[in-house]
Each structure stands twice: as structure tokens, then as C-alpha cells.
Amino acid sequence: MQSRLTYIIFLLISIISYGQVNLSVTSDKTTYTARDIINLTIVLEIEGSDYNSQQTKLRLPDFSKFNLIGTGSITNGFMDPETNTIISQSVTRLALEPKQKGKVKIGSFLITINNKIYKTEPFEILIKDVDKKASVANNSLKDVYLNMEVDDREVYQDEPTIAVLKVYSRNMDNLRKVKNIRLPKDNELDVYPVSFAKSEIDPSDYGNMSSQVLAIFLIFPNESGYVEVPGASASVSTFAGKNKIVSNKVKINVKKLPEGSPESFKNAVGNFKVSIANISKEKVEVKKPINVLVKVIGEGNLKNMELPKLAESPDYEIFAPKITSNVKTETTGMKGEILANYLIIPKKAGEISIKTENFAFFDPDKKEYIDLGQEVLKVDAFSHDQILESRTTVEKVNEYTNTFLETVNTPVLKTTSFKVKEKSRFHWNVLFVNIAILIALFIGYLIFKNWQKKRRLQKVSKPVKPIGSVAETEKEIREQLKTDVNDYFNYLENLKDKEEYEKFFQTFEELDSEVRNQYFQSSEKDFAGFLENYKGAAIAEEYRNLIQKVQIEKYAPVKSSDGIDILLKSIVNLYSQISK
Incomplete structure (x- = not known):
């Protein structure tokens, strides 16, 4: 009795160590017509490391009632981290064309592994005649x-x-x-x-x-x-x-990801570099804001990674950053840069060190973590009195003049337009260029008046144009409704240069409304659906992203010329494609 019990225990241990083999076959459906393609999926799963001697290939049943028009297979292998079991999976797909109607039986698929034969259960499918009413x-x-x-x-x-x-x-x-x-x-x-x-x-x-x-x-x-x-x-x-x-x-x-990651590692995977810079042109003054730019450049999960923030300090006050991305998705990965524009207000005079948080990432090529540490930006902050003392006599006169012109305004002439710019001087080249432009405009005006006079004479002798068909009239109306987007582009460029951002966004809304009316679309959602059907999914997705970027930029507390410039380029690129 004891020998039998020992034999049973050893048998169970051997079965557990040998693992498990699963062979199955499924069809995409059970009923087909004579013109349908029958898709069969055969899945072979092997759990355990002892199944390493597959003695035969997958043997197919009798397919004399079908035409085999396509076949393909793929094999995957991985280790289950919870059970430390090696799992191998092989998937084979067959495409069959039926030769006859009625119930057709598909036999068993066979395979031999470790001197044991595994097979699937046979099953039947129904092949119906083609419905003559179907198109x-x-x-x-x-x-x-x-x-x-x-x-x-x-x-x-x-x-x-x-x-x-x-x-x-x-x-x-x-x-x-x-x-x-x-x-x-x-x-x-x-x-x-x-x-x-x-x-x-x-x-x-x-x-x-x-x-x-x-x-x-x-x-x-x-x-x-x-x-x-x-x-x-x-x-x-x-x-x-x-x-x-x-x-x-x-x-x-x-x-x-491997264990032993640094404390500063969040979720950045790829290869990156971090830099910090002061992009304000003026001298740093206490209790006055400056713009500090933190740039992350490289290749990896740029769009969903957690960016390094500026470290808190009693020497300055930090406001929420404005994030700008310039990222391209390519077949080799996601590359580009992410810009975080911070507004910093120094609290004391002297040298101030503005630091980023520690930043680390995982490099999948080297299979190791890389800790970049902190990036430090040192700036010299001056008090208001120190700023005044460092100015030259000409700069002081200019400041007094500007203050006077800003505070004193006559009802006849707006004196604020005569403000003196810092370190400005008279340029004779500018004067000559402006005179040349005025002469050219005057000559152009004379040419235009002459052309207009000739046109009136031709219009008197020109015969009456016959009325065309309804289709021709409708085509002419559509051409008249077509918006000239180039005029809007030039006006938006001027508004950007003058930093009149409120008018910039109002003009963009007028451009978007006129283009939508051109295609008889009342809302942005309907217009996006229209673009997806007639211009493609890429154009529609680009339109949705642009509308979202415009809304973010419009209500941002601080607007930068670089962000508006990138936004304008996106507007010109998209609406040029839509108006083709």
C-alpha cells in the first residue's frame, strides 16, 4: 500500500512539472455563403520548460472541399513573472474558400509533442447559397x-x-x-x-x-x-x-523597469537632456517678474512624461508654467522638445540660484538609469535704486519723457505715440526707404486710376453677358463665397508683431467662422466631422488640436511671442490645406 502511495505522489509531481499543452481551433463564424472567406485561427499554448521537443509540424485535416488561399503564423514566448513559468504561444491563421454548399465538416488538427499526440475536436460549418437580393x-x-x-x-x-x-x-x-x-x-x-x-x-x-x-x-x-x-x-x-x-x-x-531606480525617477523612458535659461532681456529687478525657460529635449515618452519642476526657494516666488511642445512622432520614435516657461519674482537683491528638481530617466538601449541631477541658473538681482543709478543720462531723460507723455494727454493729439524708445537714434536709411515707398504708392495710385478709367470705357461697349445655367450660377456663387485666407494670414502676422494678442484671437475667430460658412458648417464639431469625411482623418485631428491650442493660448495668464509665433504657423499650415 505504501509503494502505491509513493507511486501516485511521484506521478502527480511529474504531471505538475511537465506543464500543460492547449491546442484549439476557432472560426470567425459558423454560417457562410458560397462567396465568403472562412477564417480559422489555431492556437497552440505550451506552459512549462519541459515541452521543448516538438516532433512534428501542425498537421492539417482534409481540405479537399476547400481552396486554401492564405496562411500565416506567429510565435510568442514570455515568462509569467508571478509563477516563473515559461509560456510559448503559436498562432496560425488559415483563409479558406468553400467549393460546395451545405454542411461541411472540418476535421482535427494534430501535433506531436514529447511523443504525445494532441488534437482538436472536429466541427461543422454551414455554407449557404448566395442571396440574390444582396448587392x-x-x-x-x-x-x-x-x-x-x-x-x-x-x-x-x-x-x-x-x-x-x-x-x-x-x-x-x-x-x-x-x-x-x-x-x-x-x-x-x-x-x-x-x-x-x-x-x-x-x-x-x-x-x-x-x-x-x-x-x-x-x-x-x-x-x-x-x-x-x-x-x-x-x-x-x-x-x-x-x-x-x-x-x-x-x-x-x-x-x-529594473529595480534600484533613483528617487528622482518618475516615468521618463528614453534619452533626454535638461537646460534652464533666463529669457528676459531686461536687468533682473527685485519684485519684478522675469521669464525662466526649462527645456527638456530628447527622444522617448515626451508627451506623457512628468517634467522636472523648479525647486522652491525663499529667494524667489514661482508661478505655474506655460507648457509648449514641439514634438514629432516618427518611425524611429518620438523626438523633440518640451518647454516650460516659468514666471519668477525675485524677493531679494544679490546673486540668486534658480534650481530645477533632480531629474532621472531610464535608457532602454543601455538598460540603466541615468541621473542628471539639478540644473542651476544664477542671476544677479538689483534693487530699484541700483537700477536707477546704473542708467546713463540719456536713459534717464528718455524715462522722464516717457513718463510725461504717458500721464499728460491732449484731446487733439495722443502724445503717448511719441514715446521715446530706450537707446533709440535717428536712422537716415529708414527715412529714405519711407520716401521711396511713398513715391511707389503714388505711382501705383496713378496707374490704378488710369486702369479704372479704361475699364469704365470697356464696360460701356461690352455686350451683355448671357445668363448661364443654374449649375453655372451656383458655381459662381461658391467662388464668390470663397474666403481669401492670405489676407487674414498677413493681418495676423501684423497683430503678432505689434503684440496685440486680443485682436489676434478675435481675427482668428473671424477666419474660422468664414471658412466654416464657406463649407456651410455652423459649429466647430460639425466642421471637424466634415473635414474627416472630405479631407481625411489627419486634417480633422489637426483642426481639433489647433482649436484646443488656441483656447489654451487665449486664456493663458502670460503670453509669449514664441508661443504666438508657433500658433500662427500652425494656423497658416492648416487653413492653407483646408482652402485648397
């Missing part, structure tokens, strides 16, 4: 597939991996009907598009099907462990309407 367009949609390919499926937390979304079809015309691409969304992932530009169509890609790249994007996993990336989606437009198609899901093994 040809709807039938063609079933031949369109999305596939998401991830470059690196084993990354660190907050380390990016590149993903490519491709569309496949046996009918090349179906590829041109794919629109409204939606990238995956998940709370554990940050997804940033790299490009929505469609590639050239490859007429003979996987399984003799045509393919085309629809989008390239970066995926930043926020949590470690086994993370599943949801499928991307798109719509296929036909005369009957729009139909949604969804890509495959992808699993990523997200590695935990």
Missing part, C-alpha cells in the same frame, strides 16, 4: 481585411513600439473604399499617429491578395505585464452605406 457591393466588402502588425512585441514600460495597419483584399478596387481609420484605444496604452498617408497598392502581397498601408502609429504601454492591444477599425464606403471592419488584436509583453 454586389455588400458581397465585395467581405473580401476586405485589416491587419495590425507590431514591430517589437517585447518592450519596457513607457517604451514605444511601432505598429503598421494594412488592408488586404483580392479586389484592388475595394482598397480605395476604405476610409475613417480609427486607431486602438485603451486605458493602459498611449497611441500617437505617425502617418495616415496611404502607401502604393501592392498587387500581390500575402496569399496573392492586394494590400496597402493605411496608417503607422506608436504604442506606449503604461503598465507592465501581458497587454493586449485592441484592434484598429475603418469603414468601407459603398452605395448602400458604410460598413465597419476591425483588425486583429495584438498581445505585447511589457517588461517591468
Whole structure:
């Protein structure tokens, strides 16, 4: 009896140590038509390190009743950190075309591992005749597939991996009907598009099907462990309407960051540099604000990392910063710079050290933490009396003159326009240039009057233009309603240079309203939907981001010329594309 008990114990121990093998097969549905493609997914999961002698390849059942039009497989391997168990997963996908109608049986898939045969259960599918009432367009949609390919499926937390979304079809015309691409969304992932530009169509890609790249994007996993990336989606437009198609899901093994991180490490993963500078042009005066710029430049998770802040000090007062980003997402990663513009008010005279907090990041290439420490900016603050004593006689006269002109104003002439600028002098070149401009304008005025006179004479003898058709009249009205955005661009440039920011934002709202009215869209939300349908998802997303940036910049307590300049460039770039 004791020998039997010992035998049972050893048998259980051997079964536990050997692990487990799971072989399964699933179909995308159970009922098909004669023109449908049957997609089978075969999953082989092996848990345990002792299953390392796969003696045969996956043996397929009898497919004489089908045409095998496509096949592909992928293998993933990782270690479960909780159980320290090695898990290997192999996924094989088959695309079949039925040859006959009715109930068709799909047999067992077989594989031999460690001298043991594993098989799946056979199952039946139903092949129905094609519904004659269904349109040809709807039938063609079933031949369109999305596939998401991830470059690196084993990354660190907050380390990016590149993903490519491709569309496949046996009918090349179906590829041109794919629109409204939606990238995956998940709370554990940050997804940033790299490009929505469609590639050239490859007429003979996987399984003799045509393919085309629809989008390239970066995926930043926020949590470690086994993370599943949801499928991307798109719509296929036909005369009957729009139909949604969804890509495959992808699993990523997200590695935990190594232990022993510095106290100053938050979540920065990549390679970065930090700098600090005083961007105010005037001398630093006690109890008067200065602008201090903290810049983080490099490559990594720039958009979701925690930036180093300015350290608190009794020598100065800190206000909330204005954040500006200049970041590009490329196939190699996210690169650029993040700018934090702080408003600092010194509290004492003398040398003041403005410091940043300690900053550290993890470099995935070197697989180590790098502590950059603190960045220090030393400034000399002067009292108000010291500032006055350091001024020259000319600067003092200019200040007194400006004070007088600001406080004394006549009802006939606005004297504040005669304020004397610091260290200004008379430039003869400016005078000559202005005289030349006035002469040119006068000559232009004479030419214009002469041309206007000739035009009136021609209009008298010109025959009456016949009334065109309704379509021609409607086209002419649309051309008249078209907004000349270049005039707005020039005016916005002038307002920016004069630092009249309130008029700048009012003018932008007028530009946005006129462009929306040109396309008969009353609200920003409707206009964004219109752009997504007729200009593409990239233009629509750029429009939403621009409106958000304008609102942030408009209500910011401190406005910088650099931020307004970047905003103006974005406005010119976007509305030039919309008005083409």
C-alpha cells in the first residue's frame, strides 16, 4: 500500500512539472455563403520548460472541399513573472474558400509533442447559397481585411513600439473604399499617429491578395505585464452605406523597469537632456517678474512624461508654467522638445540660484538609469535704486519723457505715440526707404486710376453677358463665397508683431467662422466631422488640436511671442490645406 502511495505522489509531481499543452481551433463564424472567406485561427499554448521537443509540424485535416488561399503564423514566448513559468504561444491563421454548399465538416488538427499526440475536436460549418437580393457591393466588402502588425512585441514600460495597419483584399478596387481609420484605444496604452498617408497598392502581397498601408502609429504601454492591444477599425464606403471592419488584436509583453531606480525617477523612458535659461532681456529687478525657460529635449515618452519642476526657494516666488511642445512622432520614435516657461519674482537683491528638481530617466538601449541631477541658473538681482543709478543720462531723460507723455494727454493729439524708445537714434536709411515707398504708392495710385478709367470705357461697349445655367450660377456663387485666407494670414502676422494678442484671437475667430460658412458648417464639431469625411482623418485631428491650442493660448495668464509665433504657423499650415 505504501509503494502505491509513493507511486501516485511521484506521478502527480511529474504531471505538475511537465506543464500543460492547449491546442484549439476557432472560426470567425459558423454560417457562410458560397462567396465568403472562412477564417480559422489555431492556437497552440505550451506552459512549462519541459515541452521543448516538438516532433512534428501542425498537421492539417482534409481540405479537399476547400481552396486554401492564405496562411500565416506567429510565435510568442514570455515568462509569467508571478509563477516563473515559461509560456510559448503559436498562432496560425488559415483563409479558406468553400467549393460546395451545405454542411461541411472540418476535421482535427494534430501535433506531436514529447511523443504525445494532441488534437482538436472536429466541427461543422454551414455554407449557404448566395442571396440574390444582396448587392454586389455588400458581397465585395467581405473580401476586405485589416491587419495590425507590431514591430517589437517585447518592450519596457513607457517604451514605444511601432505598429503598421494594412488592408488586404483580392479586389484592388475595394482598397480605395476604405476610409475613417480609427486607431486602438485603451486605458493602459498611449497611441500617437505617425502617418495616415496611404502607401502604393501592392498587387500581390500575402496569399496573392492586394494590400496597402493605411496608417503607422506608436504604442506606449503604461503598465507592465501581458497587454493586449485592441484592434484598429475603418469603414468601407459603398452605395448602400458604410460598413465597419476591425483588425486583429495584438498581445505585447511589457517588461517591468529594473529595480534600484533613483528617487528622482518618475516615468521618463528614453534619452533626454535638461537646460534652464533666463529669457528676459531686461536687468533682473527685485519684485519684478522675469521669464525662466526649462527645456527638456530628447527622444522617448515626451508627451506623457512628468517634467522636472523648479525647486522652491525663499529667494524667489514661482508661478505655474506655460507648457509648449514641439514634438514629432516618427518611425524611429518620438523626438523633440518640451518647454516650460516659468514666471519668477525675485524677493531679494544679490546673486540668486534658480534650481530645477533632480531629474532621472531610464535608457532602454543601455538598460540603466541615468541621473542628471539639478540644473542651476544664477542671476544677479538689483534693487530699484541700483537700477536707477546704473542708467546713463540719456536713459534717464528718455524715462522722464516717457513718463510725461504717458500721464499728460491732449484731446487733439495722443502724445503717448511719441514715446521715446530706450537707446533709440535717428536712422537716415529708414527715412529714405519711407520716401521711396511713398513715391511707389503714388505711382501705383496713378496707374490704378488710369486702369479704372479704361475699364469704365470697356464696360460701356461690352455686350451683355448671357445668363448661364443654374449649375453655372451656383458655381459662381461658391467662388464668390470663397474666403481669401492670405489676407487674414498677413493681418495676423501684423497683430503678432505689434503684440496685440486680443485682436489676434478675435481675427482668428473671424477666419474660422468664414471658412466654416464657406463649407456651410455652423459649429466647430460639425466642421471637424466634415473635414474627416472630405479631407481625411489627419486634417480633422489637426483642426481639433489647433482649436484646443488656441483656447489654451487665449486664456493663458502670460503670453509669449514664441508661443504666438508657433500658433500662427500652425494656423497658416492648416487653413492653407483646408482652402485648397
